[in-house]
Amino acid sequence: MLDVSHEEWLRRAKSLTPPGGHHIDGADQPGGGADFAVVSPRDGQVLARVADAGPAEVDAAVAAARRAFDSGPWPRLTPAERGRVLLRIADLLEERREELALTVSLEMGKPISDAYGIELRAAIGTFRWYGQLADKLTDESPHTAPDALALVTREPAGVVGAVVPWNFPLTLASWKIAPALATGCTVVLKPSENSPLSALLLARVATEAGLPPGVLNVVCGDGPVAGRALGLHPDVDVLAFTGSTAVGRHFLRYAADSNLKRVWLELGGKSPNIVLPDAPDLERAAVTAAWGIFFNQGEMCTAPSRLLVHSSIAEQVTEAVVARARALRVGDPLDPATEMGALVGEAHLGRVLDHIGTGLDEGARLRVGGERTLADSGGSFLRPTVFDRVDPGMRLAREEIFGPVLSVLAFDDLDEAVALANATEYGLAAALWTSDLTTAHRVSRALKAGTVWVNCYEEGDLTVPFGGMKQSGNGRDKSVHAIEKYTELKTTWIQL
Structure with missing residues (x-):
């Protein structure tokens, strides 16, 4: 920098x-x-x-x-x-x-x-x-x-x-x-x-x-x-x-x-980020999940807005994500130390807050964030937000929010995880965290997404195409x- x-x-x-x-x-x-x-x-x-x-x-x-x-x-x-x-x-x-x-x-x-x-x-x-x-x-x-x-x-x-x-x-x-x-x-x-x-x-x-x-x-x-x-x-x-x-x-x-x-x-996208118990590094998976949803204020079509975690590790991973959200520095975009800036404007901030309110009304549990911050600046700032106990039928899990709002969903077996991941009208991106090579290949093929990351997120360069399936579009950039x-x-x- x-x-x-x-x-x-x-x-x-x-x-x-x-x-x-x-x-x-x-x-x-x-x-x-x-x-x-x-x-x-x-x-x-x-x-x-x-x-x-x-x-x-x-x-x-x-x-x-x-x-x-x-x-x-x-x-x-x-x-x-x-x-x-x-x-x-x-x-x-x-x-x-x-x-x-x-x-x-x-x-x-x-x-x-x-x-x-x-x-x-x-x-x-x-x-x-x-x-x-x-x-x-x-x-x-x-x-x-x-x-x-x-x-x-x-x-x-x-x-x-x-x-x-x-x-x-x-x-x-x-x-x-x-x-x-x-x-x-x-x-x-x-x-x-x-x-x-x-x-x-x-x-x-x-x-x-x-x-x-x-x-x-x-x-x-x-x-x-x-x-x-x-x-x-x-x-x-x-x-x-x-x-x-x-x-x-x-x-x-x-x-x-x-x-x-x-x-x-x-x-658009509503990208799933699947974390299995055999992930090579659960702490890294959690930190990457937090980075992925809060990077660019969550204003990304590929943002991993659905964190799908095996029930045996759900609380451990969620706690690590919440800790990262609390530590994230929200501030003036012109400050080089700022990690998350402002949402693009007041109208968009209002739409994201409406989604947060709906999540609360539908019974999801707010773990951190969910409110405006730095209001005295005149800017459109929002605290990094994490919900768990999210049901697949909730709007939080179905609709693209395009903001720093993460929904955590738990699953019990791999088939359920794949079904949850594909239970969306979108098909832009997805991720999987596992140490098993066979699982990585099988799940990557089963996921209906234009890009699948394994043990990482948002990686790649100009040599690989980018685009979506289903209602995430057609054709490829890059x-x-x-x-x-x-x-x-x-x-x-x-x-x-």
Whole structure:
């Protein structure tokens, strides 16, 4: 972590000048007059007023992306040339890492240590990885009859609409933008209205790195207006979305009501974290369970929000998790010592508190937390919260809370654990703690999840795909497999 003090971050925050317009056709654009406030969840203060996109601004951004794809240089560059631009973007993100981390921390409440050390590391690494991959992709020439030549080529799909949430504003944007650009596509990005500032800075960096005008455009606004306009737009060929399952359904409808564009969805989760009595290290399992649910304020689609523990060790593991929750330092996101920052805003804090109240009403036992803290700051802070004696039918065990709220459920045998783990409409991630190799393999195969971690949580790198099953979505981000979302397969048959 960068050696910058709390006081220095506070000083820099006061002198920060955030962008306020859209970024269209390679330049900042002021918008059509309407704007909205970006409020920092650390203190409730307005960070900036940002232009609010309507259909006209979305049309302009899509038109710029269409021109850049149909007649601009980007799709016609060699893969190596595109890769070099992506590598320059990564280098410039590294140069401006502190400014970008500060912006992320201010706009969504993430601790500055995580914004700098995790969020920016992931975004920089993503552009670098796809920049290096760009000229390593190959086409196919299947073996066929001796009097014919068959070619199978991957061609860029066209204009990509990308809609991303606020919890990892740069990471998730990079997961979509970098592979799309590597293939030769052009992009219109709509960030969350809670976190548009870092996205606008990213677009500026990309233009400075040499990305031609119109290849990456950013329009700011809310989902029902700007997101809907992008989803319905007939000149958008692919729509990639990360967010809630409810909003994902809207994008599928938009595609059906417009040009049947391909829609790739990474949606919600209610991830199970199964701890067996033969876990190699129960203390480590408990500490990791606490870290997983409280990291990023619990605002993670993969958060292990259901801790499934064998009844013989349930109290031991729960006590260790509760102890960690009590010791966790909740504080100003700009303090490098802070371990858990602010939830993204007052409205979201209210929704999480409603879930906590419902859990109490339904009879779950509150072990720690469950209440707002640091209210005098003006920020949206919540104490880390743990419930046990949670019944599988309770809302705590069924619905995605998207906050630092853990539900502990006990089980008596492995079959019951797998059944509990799969008893959800989601299928994004899961984890298992065991020393038995056979159990690890069998349970991993039985779990209906896109990612299964064994004796760890949230581990991995860009070589492995990420995405969900069931109502957690379709398609994959990260890895070579992300390229599939932004390309079309073409067969050419040549009779010799």
